[in-house]
Amino acid sequence: MKKYIDINDIKNIPLIIKEAIDLKKAPFQYKNLGTNKTLIMLFFNASLRTRLSTEKAAKNLGMDVICLQINNSWNLEFEDGTIMNLNTSEHIKEAAKVIAQYADIIAVRAFPTLIEKEKDNAEIIINSFSKYSNIPVLNLESATAHPLQALADAITINEFSKTRKPKVVLSWAPHPKALPQSVANSFVTMMQQLPVDFSITHPKDYELNSNITKNIKVNYNQEDALKDADFVYVKNWSSYDDYGKVLHQDTNWMITKNKLNNAKFMHCLPVRRNIVVEDAVLDSDDSLVIEQANNRTFAAQVVLKQILEKLNLKTENLTGF
Numbered sequence: 001m002k003k004y005i006d007i008n009d010i011k012n013i014p015l016i017i018k019e020a021i022d023l024k025k026a027p028f029q030y031k032n033l034g035t036n037k038t039l040i041m042l043f044f045n046a047s048l049r050t051r052l053s054t055e056k057a058a059k060n061l062g063m064d065v066i067c068l069q070i071n072n073s074w075n076l077e078f079e080d081g082t083i084m085n086l087n088t089s090e091h092i093k094e095a096a097k098v099i100a101q102y103a104d105i106i107a108v109r110a111f112p113t114l115i116e117k118e119k120d121n122a123e124i125i126i127n128s129f130s131k132y133s134n135i136p137v138l139n140l141e142s143a144t145a146h147p148l149q150a151l152a153d154a155i156t157i158n159e160f161s162k163t164r165k166p167k168v169v170l171s172w173a174p175h176p177k178a179l180p181q182s183v184a185n186s187f188v189t190m191m192q193q194l195p196v197d198f199s200i201t202h203p204k205d206y207e208l209n210s211n212i213t214k215n216i217k218v219n220y221n222q223e224d225a226l227k228d229a230d231f232v233y234v235k236n237w238s239s240y241d242d243y244g245k246v247l248h249q250d251t252n253w254m255i256t257k258n259k260l261n262n263a264k265f266m267h268c269l270p271v272r273r274n275i276v277v278e279d280a281v282l283d284s285d286d287s288l289v290i291e292q293a294n295n296r297t298f299a300a301q302v303v304l305k306q307i308l309e310k311l312n313l314k315t316e317n318l319t320g321f
């Protein structure tokens with residue numbers, strides 16, 4: 001693997017899930033793979049799980065890790081040809097090249113504006129790092145995608161599935177703040193590549209990007225959609241059509257124990273208790289949220305391992321005559 005910016009960078013999803021589960025059983029088996037290699041993680045936005053699990057994953061592979069809360073630095077300019085006489089102090093063209101001299105892999109978290117839809121869809125920040133750094137880039141949640149979360153979710157479904165083709169439902173839930181569509185987008189993309197019976201339920205007007213959800217069943221009746229589900233993945237997202245808006249916070253869409261029935265509950269975290277989901281679900285054995293968070297380490301580790309193997313191969317090919 002040369003990079004992991006979106007799910008399509010993985011060639012064989014079932015195989016990578018199997019490899020991640022093998023790593024989970026013996027996390028230090030490739031301790032020498034990352035020797036003398038550095039991962040630089042750049043955070044434009046806050047994180048708990050992504051920050052810690054990715055660092056742990058890199059250290060399990062023997063890498064050195066440097067983490068920069070880049071939003072505390074000066075503002076970077078991403079537009080080409082701009083006269084930089086406003087509040088940006090350094091262009092991505094220099095910044096990315098400079099960082100690449102200190103790193104072997106760059107990992108970036110940069111949320112969407114939720115204001116400028118076209119800019120967000122163009123993934124300007126993460127794609128600029130990839131373009132100008134010329135080294136592998138790992139997506140720690142970008143404007144439209146959270147592929148490491150989706151890989152951890154796929155691993156979790158694989159581990160807890162009791163049938164060959166489980167029924168998986170993605171359900172919208174209310175939230176007071178405008179949240180990105182990235183987790184939902186990547187989950188939908190991932191589910192399309194797995195042997196699952198997948199559908200989405202959300203209120204009207206909360207349609208996701210139709211390029212991502214085409215061919216997926218959408219049911220506006222949550223109760224009906226959740227019937228006989230094995231896994232209910234719950235997430236809030238703001239409107240895509242009325243971009244970035246919270247159109248309503250219908251509390252009837254909160255997930256309750258009653259609605260869940262016998263299904264397992266999944267959420268990427270952080271989650272707002274008794275807004276998105278009631279305590280009785282999160283505090284029950286049917287909640288997989290802690291297992292999902294644990295699998296973030298092995299999702300990151302399998303991706304970093306594959307990138308390191310590619311890098312090491314390149315280095316070997318450069319030596320000798």
Ligand code: CP
Pocket residue numbers: 046047048049050051141149268269270
């Ligand atoms: N799920 C997730 O990405 O968590 P953090 O925002 O804490 O990294």
